[in-house]
Amino acid sequence: xxxxxxxxxxxxxxxxxxxxxxxxxxxxxxxxxxxxxxxxxxxxxxxxxxxxxxxxxxxxxxxxxxxxxxxxxxxxxxxxxxxxxxxxxxxxxxxxxxxxxxxxxxxxxxxxxxxxxxxxxxxxxxxxxxxxxxxxxxxxxxxxxxxxxxxxxxxxxxxxxxxxxxxxxxxxxxxxxxxxxxxxx
Numbered sequence: 001x002x003x004x005x006x007x008x009x010x011x012x013x014x015x016x017x018x019x020x021x022x023x024x025x026x027x028x029x030x031x032x033x034x035x036x037x038x039x040x041x042x043x044x045x046x047x048x049x050x051x052x053x054x055x056x057x058x059x060x061x062x063x064x065x066x067x068x069x070x071x072x073x074x075x076x077x078x079x080x081x082x083x084x085x086x087x088x089x090x091x092x093x094x095x096x097x098x099x100x101x102x103x104x105x106x107x108x109x110x111x112x113x114x115x116x117x118x119x120x121x122x123x124x125x126x127x128x129x130x131x132x133x134x135x136x137x138x139x140x141x142x143x144x145x146x147x148x149x150x151x152x153x154x155x156x157x158x159x160x161x162x163x164x165x166x167x168x169x170x171x172x173x174x175x176x177x178x179x180x181x182x183x184x185x
Contacts, residue, residue: 007037014046018053026050041067041074048083052090061087078108086117094121105134112138112145119151128158139168146176153185 003009010033017026030047037043044067051060064084067074074080085100098121104114119134135152142148153168169182 005036007033007040007043010036011040011042011046014043014050018046018050021053023050023054027054039071041071041077041080044071044074045077045080045083048087052083052087057087057090061091076107078104078111078114081107082111082114082117086113089117089121094124097121109137110141112142112148115141116148116151119155123151123155126158128155131155132159144175146172146179149175150181150185153182157185 010029014026014030014033017023017029027047027050030043030050033040033043034047044063048060048063048067051057051063061084064080064087068077068080068084081100082104085097085104088094088097088100098118101114101118101121104111105118108114115134115138119131119138122128122131122134132152132155135148135155138145138148139152149168149172153165153172156162156165156168165185169185172179173182
């Protein structure tokens, strides 16, 4: 209320509403924010994420693509490419998803989501050699992420690096002792 033109506050509001599961409110606020600044890549990203959370992948794709195509400099935002790539993956469009996620990793090699999403595509193809560096970066950037350690363990196992695999499963188990997945793997 006190600073209605502050796009950073508006983006934070959209993200907070989205994380609370108030997706209709998040989308309403995102649309209002676009009236304040239609050239904010951040608000387009927040809106696209709300559409993903709503299961509206076509609308999410439209929003991410519009930002990339129409906002000057948006093509340098790794998270826009990563989120568009993940949206394409969710829609079964693996080629475009791979292209976008590779671009995101190229722009920001430390972006955890881009590394994780791209590793998922590679793991689907049993391409463990390309999966491992992505997940190693993600594990370094997000050492408490159980899923990253589990998937890294699977990738190591796929290349018959059993000791490394076991270490990752043990890390996952230490982080989440009630999860039986490390024992199964």
